[in-house]
Amino acid sequence: MMVDAVIYVDPLTIQPVLNGKWHRMDLTAVPQRGETVTMLCGESGEVEFKLSGERRDERIHQQCEPCDDVLRQRRGIPSRRDRIGHR
Numbered sequence: 135m136m137v138d139a140v141i142y143v144d145p146l147t148i149q150p151v152l153n154g155k156w157h158r159m160d161l162t163a164v165p166q167r168g169e170t171v172t173m174l175c176g177e178s179g180e181v182e183f184k185l186s187g188e189r190r191d192e193r194i195h196q197q198c199e200p201c202d203d204v205l206r207q208r209r210g211i212p213s214r215r216d217r218i219g220h221r
Contacts, residue, residue, distance in 0.1 A: 151195050152179045158201040175200035 145161035150171065157173035165171050165181045172178045175198055189195070203213050 150179065150181070151189070152177055152198075154193060155196050155198040156201075157198045158205050173198065173201055174204040 143164050145164055148161055148164070149156045149158060150173070151157070152173065157175065157177065159171055159173045161171075167181055167183060169181045170178055171181055177198075199214075205211075206213050
């Protein structure tokens with residue numbers, strides 16, 4: 135008898151990469167391949183899954199500042215720009 139191998143994924147830790155930037159989004163479930171998702175900054179993209187080892191094959195991704203600002207505001211955390219001075 136074959137037993138299921140369960141892989142647990144936390145939707146709160148998913149950070150998609152879009153246009154070379156790490157983004158944040160509101161998720162209650164893991165999106166399906168091909169589904170369109172919208173980031174906190176308002177940008178949208180179609181879901182594609184890759185192995186984590188492939189993430190640095192092309193370049194080092196940057197954090198999306200608008201997504202980070204929204205997340206920090208929701209959690210009552212000062213923005214990075216306010217904490218380290220304006221760039």
